[in-house]
Amino acid sequence: MGLPGKILDISRSGLDLQRERKRDLTLQVAIDYDAADAIIDEIQRLLVPTASAQVILQVVEPGQVPTLDPSADALIAVVGSASREMQSLLDTAQSQGIPNVLLSDSRSCHAFGEGTQDIARDILVLGDDLRQLFEQGLAGWLSDALPAKRLVLAHNLPFARRAVATEYVRSTAVQNAIVGGVVIIPGADMPVMTANQAKMVLQIAAAYGEDIGLARGREILGVLGGAVAMRAVARQVVGLIPALGWAMKGGIAYAGTLAIGHAAIRYFEGSADAPSLSQRVDELLARTSGPSREPESGE
Numbered sequence: 001m002g003l004p005g006k007i008l009d010i011s012r013s014g015l016d017l018q019r020e021r022k023r024d025l026t027l028q029v030a031i032d033y034d035a036a037d038a039i040i041d042e043i044q045r046l047l048v049p050t051a052s053a054q055v056i057l058q059v060v061e062p063g064q065v066p067t068l069d070p071s072a073d074a075l076i077a078v079v080g081s082a083s084r085e086m087q088s089l090l091d092t093a094q095s096q097g098i099p100n101v102l103l104s105d106s107r108s109c110h111a112f113g114e115g116t117q118d119i120a121r122d123i124l125v126l127g128d129d130l131r132q133l134f135e136q137g138l139a140g141w142l143s144d145a146l147p148a149k150r151l152v153l154a155h156n157l158p159f160a161r162r163a164v165a166t167e168y169v170r171s172t173a174v175q176n177a178i179v180g181g182v183v184i185i186p187g188a189d190m191p192v193m194t195a196n197q198a199k200m201v202l203q204i205a206a207a208y209g210e211d212i213g214l215a216r217g218r219e220i221l222g223v224l225g226g227a228v229a230m231r232a233v234a235r236q237v238v239g240l241i242p243a244l245g246w247a248m249k250g251g252i253a254y255a256g257t258l259a260i261g262h263a264a265i266r267y268f269e270g271s272a273d274a275p276s277l278s279q280r281v282d283e284l285l286a287r288t289s290g291p292s293r294e295p296e297s298g299e
Helices: 003-020 037-046 084-095 106-112 130-145 147-156 158-182 189-207 214-240 242-269 277-289
Strands: 026-032 054-060 074-078 100-105 122-126
Touching (some): 026 037, 026 084, 037 100, 037 130, 054 084, 074 084, 084 100, 100 130, 122 130, 130 147, 147 189, 158 242
Parallel strands (some): 026 054, 026 074, 100 122
């Protein structure tokens, strides 16, 4: 297939991702009346959808019987004291197969009791770093709990974008490691790996709210052109070390895909005057195919 055809394929994939990030998403957030103020403040700041999603906030008072919204994709419970009402809501979500998570400080979590472990899918306890609780803990949990709605999650809640994008990078790197290690016919892995990498970069762009069209398709093709060097290194390794060539080839495919993915994340999180995506990828691929070294801070 010629270059125009590849650009058209990427553009079509971009349109599919644009439709995917406009899907419905409903998060129900139940907050105990005496929950930690710091967590409540962060909930009100971060869980504000920027597009089509809905966040239903519900304050749980003593003696009140909270109800689970039938459209909820997930339940986030912010607990304070050990209330029967909150336990009942979590039990309902669990029985209906709705993913549910507890957010709590250590005092409230202890008060809620050991039985909570059997009611909630997960418990995220506030430590010294409130930002970590949300941007890594809650964002990562949402991405894992709602894999089919990762894009709409990232599109609506900016604090979840990095967690969603990182999962796209990880899963694509694993796929390419398998392809690189299993495919025996020289060059047969290239179309599959390139397609995986193109989709990954599009997914990351979509997660960060970027417009995905022909211009983005041309940029991605430029990025993937640099990835050919990674596969050339892999083929050389197979020739030099036949016995371990398949494992080394898979490892290079994994590391190279990680390099492209993390370069894309840094690019879409950067400013308008940041180096181009192709420049970032070329730099990281050079490091991947060169002598092994520890990554610099922030990479």
